[in-house]
Amino acid sequence: MSALFAAASPRRSLANAWIGRLAIGVALASSWTALASATPVTYTNDTLAVPYSNGSPTGAAPTTPIGSEFSTPQVTINQSGNSLDMQFTTTFPGPSGVTVGSATAYAADIFFATGAQASANPIAPTAYNFAIALGDQSANGGLSAGFYSVNSVKTSQDVWSSRAGFTYGGQYVLASNTADAQLAPTVLTSGSLLSGWTVTQSWSGGVLDVTLTALDAATFALLLGNDDLFWGTADCDNGPIFEQINVASNNVPEPGTLALFGTGLLGFAFLRRRNNGNAIFAAAA
Numbered sequence: 001m002s003a004l005f006a007a008a009s010p011r012r013s014l015a016n017a018w019i020g021r022l023a024i025g026v027a028l029a030s031s032w033t034a035l036a037s038a039t040p041v042t043y044t045n046d047t048l049a050v051p052y053s054n055g056s057p058t059g060a061a062p063t064t065p066i067g068s069e070f071s072t073p074q075v076t077i078n079q080s081g082n083s084l085d086m087q088f089t090t091t092f093p094g095p096s097g098v099t100v101g102s103a104t105a106y107a108a109d110i111f112f113a114t115g116a117q118a119s120a121n122p123i124a125p126t127a128y129n130f131a132i133a134l135g136d137q138s139a140n141g142g143l144s145a146g147f148y149s150v151n152s153v154k155t156s157q158d159v160w161s162s163r164a165g166f167t168y169g170g171q172y173v174l175a176s177n178t179a180d181a182q183l184a185p186t187v188l189t190s191g192s193l194l195s196g197w198t199v200t201q202s203w204s205g206g207v208l209d210v211t212l213t214a215l216d217a218a219t220f221a222l223l224l225g226n227d228d229l230f231w232g233t234a235d236c237d238n239g240p241i242f243e244q245i246n247v248a249s250n251n252v253p254e255p256g257t258l259a260l261f262g263t264g265l266l267g268f269a270f271l272r273r274r275n276n277g278n279a280i281f282a283a284a285a
Helices: 002-035 154-158 217-222 255-284
Strands: 041-044 047-053 074-080 083-089 098-100 103-105 110-113 130-133 146-155 167-174 178-184 183-192 197-204 207-214 225-232 243-247
Touching: 041 243, 047 154, 074 225, 074 243, 103 225, 146 154, 146 197, 154 167, 154 183, 207 217
Parallel strands: none
Antiparallel strands: 041 074, 047 167, 074 083, 083 207, 098 103, 110 130, 110 225, 130 146, 146 183, 167 178, 197 207, 225 243
């Protein structure tokens, strides 16, 4: 009987080893994939536009949106690996813009304040240190699509104050702090295109989906930490959305991820024990 175990154990050992290694590989690969991903977070918009006309406040209370075509009620943020995906739910139609009379409002660029810049709530236009140009603002001196460090911007006031007879968002405020009104950056006019980044965008089904991807983790670290995110929807700031996000927190493993990783480790321990058992049978022969 001992000889039978000794003869059979090498084949069983080899088969069990390959099966065990395959199971462990699947479990570990799944675990690390999950560790590099995060649960999407949806932010409900509580930002208001301060109505202006001909360069001055109209006296009307802050509101949003100014015009049904400029509503952006929420944004969903999802970090996956070295990518940050932003899905803006919006009624804005896209690159063609919204034309009223003789004027057209185009999609605003997206602005970030990172690190020490992200300190106030809300913040002034000069505090935004990075921006995603969507490439729709050539009529207003905007840059081609890409991810930039910010040198200069145009606010909604810069773009619309000289256009007589229109009501637009001259400033933005938070519903919780209407006393702190700030000019709204809507067009990136000068900046340095950042290497190691790609930007993709699509407009579909009432959603502007923008994905910002870094070449590697070291490059992506530029965005880690507490960031301020601002999008005026259009260059007129008629539907502003300002949110404070924490990119780093989106990488915290979920309980299910940890459990899966633990399963892989248990499988590894089980394999070691089985291999040790086969060695004992062979020795006994």
